[in-house]
Amino acid sequence: RLIRAYEVMAGTGRPLADWQTAGPPVPPLPEARFRTLLLRPPRAALYARIATRFDAMLTAGALAEAAALDALGLDPALPVMKAVGVPPLLDHLRGRTDLETARETAVRDSRRYAKRQTTWFRHQTRPDVVLEAFGDATADPDWRDPL
Numbered sequence: 001r002l003i004r005a006y007e008v009m010a011g012t013g014r015p016l017a018d019w020q021t022a023g024p025p026v027p028p029l030p031e032a033r034f035r036t037l038l039l040r041p042p043r044a045a046l047y048a049r050i051a052t053r054f055d056a057m058l059t060a061g062a063l064a065e066a067a068a069l070d071a072l073g074l075d076p077a078l079p080v081m082k083a084v085g086v087p088p089l090l091d092h093l094r095g096r097t098d099l100e101t102a103r104e105t106a107v108r109d110s111r112r113y114a115k116r117q118t119t120w121f122r123h124q125t126r127p128d129v130v131l132e133a134f135g136d137a138t139a140d141p142d143w144r145d146p147l
Contacts, residue, residue, distance in 0.1 A: 037129045041133050049134070063093065
């Protein structure tokens with residue numbers, strides 16, 4: 001300890017006790033300018049996009065992914081096992097429901113999650129700019145959802 005205290009004093013010109021009580025120096029923050037942007041598409045368009053996205057996930061192998069999770073024997077209380085869409089797909093894989101019902105349940109749960117997000121943004125943010133649509137990208141037939 002004495003060697004470390006001596007090194008600090010020799011290197012900085014201040015005793016170790018000064019550093020411990022004052023803490024490290026905090027550099028001044030640069031002046032920041034930013035604007036908040038809220039994407040708030042019409043509900044009907046959002047819901048249609050949710051359904052389309054979930055169908056694409058099914059086509060891309062969501063059932064196989066849910067089966068792989070199920071094969072791991074994970075605790076049902078884990079967040080991954082409660083993720084939106086996973087419980088209905090597991091119900092289908094376990095024979096408790098048909099695929100169409102599982103799809104409808106997952107899409108419904110996704111819509112409910114989007115509604116909670118919309119409510120949160122309405123009460124917790126004051127956006128500078130609100131976009132009431134998805135933007136030009138969805139009008140382009142060659143556009144692909146990166147997710």
